[in-house]
Amino acid sequence: MSVSERTWITAGLPSGAYEALTRELPASRLWSLLLEVVDARAAARRPASLMEQWDRDRFVGLAAVDQRAQLEVDRHLLDAASAFESIELSPVAPLGVCSSMGRASQNKVLSALRGTEVVADPTNVMALECARRLRRDPQAVVRLATSHRCVRAQEIPKVRGFTAHFRIFCLAAAGLERGNHAFVVGAIAEQISVMIDALERLERHGFAFPEKRITVLASEAKAALGDRIAEKVGRPRIARGVLDHQYYDGLRFQIAARSTDGVDVPLIDGGAFDWVARLASNNKAVFIATGAGSQLVPLLFRQSGSNS
Incomplete structure (x- = not known):
């Protein structure tokens, strides 16, 4: 990842947050934190957003083969x-x-x-x-x-x-x-x-x-x-x-x-x-x-x- 890409991704995070997440936080706590984040994101999803992703996301669609x-x-x-x-x-x-x-x-x-x-x-x-x-x-x-x-x-x-x-x-x-x-x-x-x-x-x-x-x-x-x-x-x-x-x-x-x-x-x-x-x-x-x-x-x- 380039420096510019990382800067864009981490923009708005508190100072030192990126280093804490990538190097300092124990793995078990990091996974627990991410699970909480994903759980909150999933709870906020609505049927319309699921259908939109199903239609456009290349990772989730049907395979091309019978x-x-x-x-x-x-x-x-x-x-x-x-x-x-x-x-x-x-x-x-x-x-x-x-x-x-x-x-x-x-x-x-x-x-x-x-x-x-x-x-x-x-x-x-x-x-x-x-x-x-x-x-x-x-x-x-x-x-x-x-x-x-x-x-x-x-x-x-x-x-x-x-x-x-x-x-x-x-x-x-x-x-x-x-x-x-x-x-x-x-x-x-x-x-x-x-x-x-x-x-x-x-x-x-x-x-x-x-x-x-x-x-x-x-x-x-x-x-x-x-x-x-x-x-x-x-x-x-x-x-x-x-x-x-x-x-x-x-x-x-x-x-x-x-x-x-x-x-x-x-x-x-x-x-x-x-x-x-x-x-x-x-x-x-x-x-x-x-x-x-x-x-x-x-x-x-x-x-x-x-x-x-």
Whole structure:
């Protein structure tokens, strides 16, 4: 937040109030204070204001997708990920789960009360669960899958199907690294293969993903690992690229396809992250996660005339 924005927001507050709220007041008292404020605000609302917000607020409106169509897609995705434990996440997560680990701005997240935020990215939350399990059993290999409706407060791309709240299908794997980086190479290759299988399953049920492109990106230091991942997946025409994005821990992959509108859509994104290593206080811990824009599938990739 810029200085001018903060000045505008805090204008009219007593001197020292902002510092007290952000740094001095204990968390339990701060949440209690905010609950009182919200309770008073809610009590003052009238039906007309609720309808006005329902009509204009991008966070609360209906999803763009038919629920039956979305459930059909989720079923095929989960079937492809049969080796992964399917979990159902809470709608909220600990405050800062995205901004403290993934370095995303908290202003792009829908912050809530009682030390929570609405889930903006399930992979960050899955990292918490993976770290909890590894701390309990360091020799465990954790594989998790979930489908979750997320909310983000960031600018929305002007592309059909992109909305403030949307469904994401996610995979996560965590474990201690073995010799020769076998875990990270195997886990990324596995998740790429699962997502390719998922798209092929969907293609047998009325969806089309023409011009699929798989790209494996790696930092210069991990270029050899990128080559090994591409070789292990064993698919022809896997493109390679250089990764210069600090969000990932040196390795990333992307799968894109052309929609029925003829638009090139980045549909699946995954890679390695250092989150579980930091959460579990164990530098040997590896975390691999993938996110697929599953809501885009019934909106942009269903073949004309197909209902199954």
